[in-house]
Amino acid sequence: MTTMTVAQLRRQSYLSLFWLAAREALRVTRLWSQTVLAPVVSSLLFVVVFGLSLGNRITHVGGFDYEVFILPGLVAMAMLTAAYANNSSSIFQARNDRYIDDILAAPMLPWQVDIGLTLGGVLRALLIGGALTAIGAPLLGVPIEEPLLLVAASLAAIMLFASLGVIVGIYAQSWDHHSFVSNLVIQPLAFVGGVFYSVDILPSPWVELSHANPLFYMVDAIRHGFLGASDVSPLVSLPITCALAAAMFGWSVWLFRTGHKLKP
Amino acid sequence: MPGENGTGPPALAISALTKRYDDGTLALDELDLTIPDGAFFGLLGPNGAGKTTLINSVAGLVRVTSGSIRVFGHEALGDGLEPLAARTLIGLSPQDVNLDRFLTVYESLLYHGGYYGVSRADAARRAEEMIDVFDLRAKRDTRTTRLSGGMKRRLLLARSLLHEPRLVILDEPTAGVDFELRMELWRYIRLLHERGTTILLTTHYLEEAEALCEHIALIRNGRIAALDTPAGLRERYDATSLDEVYMKAIGATADHVEAV
Numbered sequence: 001m002t003t004m005t006v007a008q009l010r011r012q013s014y015l016s017l018f019w020l021a022a023r024e025a026l027r028v029t030r031l032w033s034q035t036v037l038a039p040v041v042s043s044l045l046f047v048v049v050f051g052l053s054l055g056n057r058i059t060h061v062g063g064f065d066y067e068v069f070i071l072p073g074l075v076a077m078a079m080l081t082a083a084y085a086n087n088s089s090s091i092f093q094a095r096n097d098r099y100i101d102d103i104l105a106a107p108m109l110p111w112q113v114d115i116g117l118t119l120g121g122v123l124r125a126l127l128i129g130g131a132l133t134a135i136g137a138p139l140l141g142v143p144i145e146e147p148l149l150l151v152a153a154s155l156a157a158i159m160l161f162a163s164l165g166v167i168v169g170i171y172a173q174s175w176d177h178h179s180f181v182s183n184l185v186i187q188p189l190a191f192v193g194g195v196f197y198s199v200d201i202l203p204s205p206w207v208e209l210s211h212a213n214p215l216f217y218m219v220d221a222i223r224h225g226f227l228g229a230s231d232v233s234p235l236v237s238l239p240i241t242c243a244l245a246a247a248m249f250g251w252s253v254w255l256f257r258t259g260h261k262l263k264p
Numbered sequence: 265m266p267g268e269n270g271t272g273p274p275a276l277a278i279s280a281l282t283k284r285y286d287d288g289t290l291a292l293d294e295l296d297l298t299i300p301d302g303a304f305f306g307l308l309g310p311n312g313a314g315k316t317t318l319i320n321s322v323a324g325l326v327r328v329t330s331g332s333i334r335v336f337g338h339e340a341l342g343d344g345l346e347p348l349a350a351r352t353l354i355g356l357s358p359q360d361v362n363l364d365r366f367l368t369v370y371e372s373l374l375y376h377g378g379y380y381g382v383s384r385a386d387a388a389r390r391a392e393e394m395i396d397v398f399d400l401r402a403k404r405d406t407r408t409t410r411l412s413g414g415m416k417r418r419l420l421l422a423r424s425l426l427h428e429p430r431l432v433i434l435d436e437p438t439a440g441v442d443f444e445l446r447m448e449l450w451r452y453i454r455l456l457h458e459r460g461t462t463i464l465l466t467t468h469y470l471e472e473a474e475a476l477c478e479h480i481a482l483i484r485n486g487r488i489a490a491l492d493t494p495a496g497l498r499e500r501y502d503a504t505s506l507d508e509v510y511m512k513a514i515g516a517t518a519d520h521v522e523a524v
Contacts, residue, residue: 004349004352006345009345009348009352010345011381012348012352013345013348013381015378015381015383016378016379016380016381018378019375019378019379020378020379022375022378023364023367023375023378026366026367026371027366030366093365094364097362097364097365098358098360098362099364099365101323101325101358101362102362102364102376102379102423103379104325105323105325105351106351106379106380107348107349107351107352107379108348108379109345109348110343257343258327259327263325263326263327264285264326264327
């Protein structure tokens with residue numbers, strides 16, 4: 001083998017990134033009944049129970065039928081929890097079984113390893129969000145008023161939670177840590193982040209507290225993409241979501257660059 | 265020190281390598297080591313001497329405290345593309361089994377090739393080749409979690425060789441492996457060596473090291489205690505076997521450490 005040029009090394013590292021992303025995608029698709037089908041079914045059950053059944057007792061929220069109002073929030077919640085859960089479990093498993101060493105020893109730059117591992121959660125979230133939208137939107141008559149905003153807000157929020165999953169997967173010492181963040185941080189914040197109601201109807205100080213919840217801005221931006229209406233302007237919610245996503249991605253890249261918690 | 269195969273750089277040039285773990289343990293202490301290109305090199309030492317830390321440092325799996333590692337002239341430590349050139353040239357068969365539980369035998373090899381920048385067609389061809397070489401054909405489409413210990417060891421070796429590295433690092437490759445498989449593995453590793461691949465081997469089987477290695481380094485307390493050919497070591501320590509050399513060299517170092 002002759003010495004590789006800089007251009008060849010760079011090209012090779014992108015090929016390595018592609019294969020790592022393909023491996024993460026394979027994990028998602030091979031376990032599709034757990035990774036995609038189960039969250040889609042459980043979200044649709046929320047639509048049936050809260051929207052079509054109990055929703056009949058609620059006239060309108062924010063000017064929309066209740067089942068129309070909650071679908072965007074349910075799509076957001078399903079995507080974000082899946083992006084997190086996928087990456088935290090995949091990386092914790094990789095650390096636990098030590099096959100992450102095969103990846104860390106490979107000729108990839110730290111940010112490429114991070115991206116490769118992050119994309120599994122992104123793919124899973126997009127499959128779930130796409131399936132829920134494809135089934136729920138025509139069924140309930142939910143419009144997509146601002147598709148570009150919907151795509152941008154979804155990608156930023158997914159990236160944020162996929163990166164959070166990477167970080168927790170690296171720091172976690174047991175499966176309990178991974179579940180702790182999911183059950184005691186993400187799920188409660190999602191429930192009080194305006195998935196099932198408009199935070200504007202809350203009394204003070206709950207409305208102000210809701211505005212301190214980062215998930216509120218993500219749910220609100222995604223809802224604006226669907227309905228064209230939201231509690232706060234997307235000019236506020238989208239930049240906040242993007243800034244948080246950038247910070248979380250930066251943190252995860254730092255972990256791979258330094259080897260902190262990954263290498264002794 | 266130039267490579268043995270010509271005037272090029274050595275396969276591995278380690279200079280003043282130090283690794284102190286977060287708990288304060290000094291695993292490598294200003295260690296210097298040069299392995300010529302094309303050598304069959306043995307690294308021997310007791311448990312905790314620093315063998316695996318040294319190997320993992322070369323493979324980029326340890327946060328090195330200080331020092332330099334060059335692989336065929338490429339600096340393996342630090343940021344940027346230079347360490348990637350070094351890593352491409354290394355194939356590591358680790359001491360502990362670390363196979364991807366979601367993949368089959370064939371996929372493990374294929375994806376490893378991908379991680380090392382091998383094209384899909386070449387990775388697929390090499391994967392089939394390695395499956396035959398390591399007698400894994402019957403288990404080709406079996407998930408790695410369902411393999412026996414011996415099969416897992418074969419797959420680890422096959423994986424380390426898939427991208428045709430110039431420096432193959434074998435960390436206790438025959439631990440827990442039956443005699444027949446051990447002979448098969450060594451036959452193939454010898455063949456690789458004859459074709460010019462540099463081999464760095466750690467093993468607790470001293471007779472194995474004596475029979476295979478052209479150069480042997482004895483490591484103790486994170487430093488090289490002795491380094492020579494097997495014959496040179498026997499002569500230096502006035503010993504009839506490598507076992508005796510090992511006891512004298514490692515024991516002498518231990519006595520020296522106790523005296524200090």
